[in-house]
Amino acid sequence: MLRKFLIAALATLGCTLSYAQEINFGIISTEAAANLKADWQPILDDMEKKTGYKVKAYFASDYAGIIEAMRFKKVDVAWMGNKSAMEAVDRAGGEVFAQTTYADGSPGYWSLLITHIDSPYKTLDDVLKNAKNINFGLGDPNSTSGTAVPGYYVFALNKVDPKTAFKTARSANHEANLMAVASKQVDVATNNTEVLDKVEKRSPEIAKNIRVIWKSPLIPADPMVWRADLNADMKKKVKEFFLSYGTATNDQGKLEMARLNKLTYGLFKNSSNTQLVPIRQLELAKEKLKIEADANLAAADKEARIAEIDKKLAALNTSLASAK
Template sequence: MLKKLFTAAATLVASGCFAHAEMPEQINFGIISTESSSALESSFGPFLEDMQDFLGVPVKPFFATDYAGVIEGMRFGKVDVAWYGNKAAIVAVDRAGGEVFAQTIKDDGSRGYHSLLIANVDSPLNSLEDVLTCDKTLTFGNGDPNSTSGFAIPGYYVWALNNQTPEDCFDRVVSSNHEGNALAVATGKVDVATNNTESIYARLAKSNPEAAAQIKEIWRSPLIPSDPVVWRGDLSDEAKQKIYYFFMQYGRFGDLEKVKEERTVLSNLSDGWGPFLASSNAQLLDVRQIEAFKARLKAEKSGDEAGVKAAEEELARLDEMAAIIGRSGY
């Protein structure tokens, strides 16, 4: 069966079925700022080179100082394809005309990760209950507002469900990306910070093991669906077909040496990826539901009856969708 798949893939490429695809003159690939641009450029470089060779047009990385910069890049046509977290992808779909078409998975086949609260190994803080004493003596490193694991998930499970906010609990609240928050905890610049299992146990453990050794996990979220890949909805159908095929065959089809090389490239992306899975905007259902729950809780707390009604209507709409396509969305 595997041999037949390899043969079929080779036949499609050899037949030139994508030869006349209406491609943009250049593809700009947006990469969210989970760590420094130099580190991301180094890890994504070989993948983008392979994408360029396959598509036949230049493929360039697009970086911004925060997640919003990549979303705005897509909104104004400066980003054609992007790797987002689920929360950022919701904004890209709703405000920038994006469409989810693929999902990342880890190289061990797992399809999710976890949000974390972290502290220094020498900190007396060891649990969420310790954090929720909320005596306003500590400092907190929050994530990018468009980050799923750094902001949306802890915003719901840690704060909304406990009827608290970071400002209620801490003397000072700052924001950074995952790498920045991890280093701030490791060096004692903040007492508690958000992060995720990918950043701490895969990326930081490899890139800066000394810092990783100074960090402990004090809370872990339920499983978060792995990150989506999004393209601009106004790309031509032909371009979408060629981009889609590149992602689906990468690390799967071809001779064994090609597959091996591509699996190695994927293993160096983010926390170590495997071949991509097909996906759609439905992947975002779980995080949309969490955002709607947060909105309802916030409205209830402030006495905003119109806000409560709007949130309940959104939850009903999402529940109807979930009943059809599944709570996990794909």
């Protein structure tokens, strides 16, 4: 009887211990999973060795899949963009703990509009004036550089709805959009400097067919996000791994830096949810412009909704000031 009890108890504990000793690492779908796996797997292998946890890569077909996986505790730690990290914090119990930097020393990256090198469109103004003739490639709905940033700077500020303004508009990840532009399947698409840089190194014959026609203000470098409810020991080991990765001056440190550089990254640095404030401000500003332009909204309702947004913006400004 005691033996049966012990076996049952150990089986239950075995489930818990197995989960506690494993990290499911989510990777947003900026490009084909095969390319992402090739770039990230050496780092995840190092993470496994240094933390003592089994580390498994988790891919989904879109950003929402990683966010939902974190929500249902199928993903413990993830590389995300700022917009997807914001969704993970708000809806999936996520928490920013580190931030990437870039190999060239840049503190962030840029959203782009790209077209084929032979395209007649050379400026943002050309694109907006000829929208009805353009097949447009939008980014993933939860992408910072593919949707949130151009959504404000390109579309909201110019009072344009990208879903109705163009001849056609469809969403895809950055790599798919770049390939579609290069092969003239779409005329113009959103993208970012990080993916363009990787394609220039990996497939220069494709990159030479791309022309950049718009570049955004600087976007903060990508955050690393974990589930806020992870145990303290796992958090400690994971954070120590990222903040020390590539910092050694020996051969191993140089190898680690080479692996980061392949991702276009430099060293990781400490971060928190405060990193997401600029993106929250951007989303609220975009919503405010939309409300202001809504002719069907009653004046009193419009005033109340704008006042609520202004209140949220003021609170974000206060949180940024207190974080400095």
